[in-house]
Amino acid sequence: MVLYRKMTPEDVEAVHEIELASFPTPWTLDSFHYEMRENNFAYYIVAEDDDGKIIGFCGMWLVIDSAQITNVAVVETARGLGIGEGLMKEAMHIARTRNVDVMSLEVRVSNFVAQNLYRKLGFLDGGIRKGYYTDNQEDALVMWVNLNE
Secondary structure, eight states: OOOEEEEOGGGHHHHHHHHHHHHHSSOOOOHHHHHHOTTEEEEEEEEEEEETTEHHHHHHHTTTTTEEEEEEEEEEGGGTTTTTHHHHHHHHHHHHHOOOOOOEEETTOOOOOHHHHHHHHHHHEEETTTTTTTOOOOOOOEEEEEETT
């Protein structure tokens, strides 16, 4: 069984390891420490397996009535098991409890697996951010969902 819970500062190193293994331009360890200690808008969720090992995480910024997903990642050995979906559902639930109306995110135009998950959760295509990703100037698809529907 997977436990979804709020991330703590003690989780930063494990989360950063997942980040490093998941993205071509990962956030720095300092970025995650900043998110936990100083960014009052940041809310992060981790997924733990039965052994208490962190196997995924999801971050978002909650600003007034909107939420921006910053990153979602799952360890390679746990991909395809619904962990990413569980993290997103938990993020959406937390956002609703904070009276958030709209949640948005950016995803690589080539990442069809993630796009399909987001569409399954009700996200709609909102537009394209040209050259958004700095590693290869790939475009980002902006997606959003109305959390009140």
